Amino acid sequence: MANKSETKLIQPLFDNLQKERFAVFATIDFETGAPNVSAVSWVFAPDEERVYLAVDNRSRIVKNVKKHPAAALTLLANESTYTINGNAHIKEEKLESVPLKLALIELVISEVRDVMFYGSKISAEPAYEKTYDEKAAAKLDGQVLEAMKKA
Template sequence: MGNRIEQELTEDLLRELQEEHYVMLATIDQDTKGPSVNAISWIYAADRNTIRFAVDRKSRIISNIHENPAAVMTVIADGSTYALSGKSKIVQEKIDNVPVKLSMMELHIQEVKDVMFYGARLTHEPQFEKTYDEDAAAKLDRQVMDALQSV
């Protein structure tokens, strides 16, 4: 469809983003004041206006958000590409009950824009696999997703 603009997640996007999903997060770099883009997957749509996500506590994302809360999350889902724009904040500096050092953040959505170019539909969405111990990855994923859902 292309360029459709909403003020919150659609029901389809809400469902899609209530499980681990590959997304790109763009923030404003605190030093260069230019764009900084990171791929993340630990996300959870708490409601139609809020996406929680987990990042390493040493991630540049955290210092960028401290300096400037503006952020855009790019989501590939439902045959299209969406830009979720809004303000981010740190919810928990340290996520408890997770064996790695992570912080929990939230994106408060102000605009959901379908940014797919005209006349096209994606036939395949990005897929990824964890490259470390499969059982350890599954356990860690459950712990992080439980934490994101429990706030």
């Protein structure tokens, strides 16, 4: 049975992309042409047709997106696994009002696909902890999300 495909975010995915969460971002490596996969957490959907990601502007992701716009974001949500495919570009070289030098990447969605293997569901989503000062992490996370919302 083929997995269902959409051209924009379904409501549960849009809702899940209103806050920081664990996701995996795949790009094409600018040097080798091979897949490059990175874990990300600063993700936000401003609407059903786009997803923003904030990454260190020295990240390999930035160089990859500049050379090859094709990209995919994979996340666990709504008891399943979804891959969001599209073309990415650098929307802002540096997010304003954030103390770190973060680039804002915009992924324009071309396809959203439920890629969970047949006859199963996600029973627990991944959890992670910040390994640096909790208050500083919460403050930074808030600053990044607000900057992404304003972009």
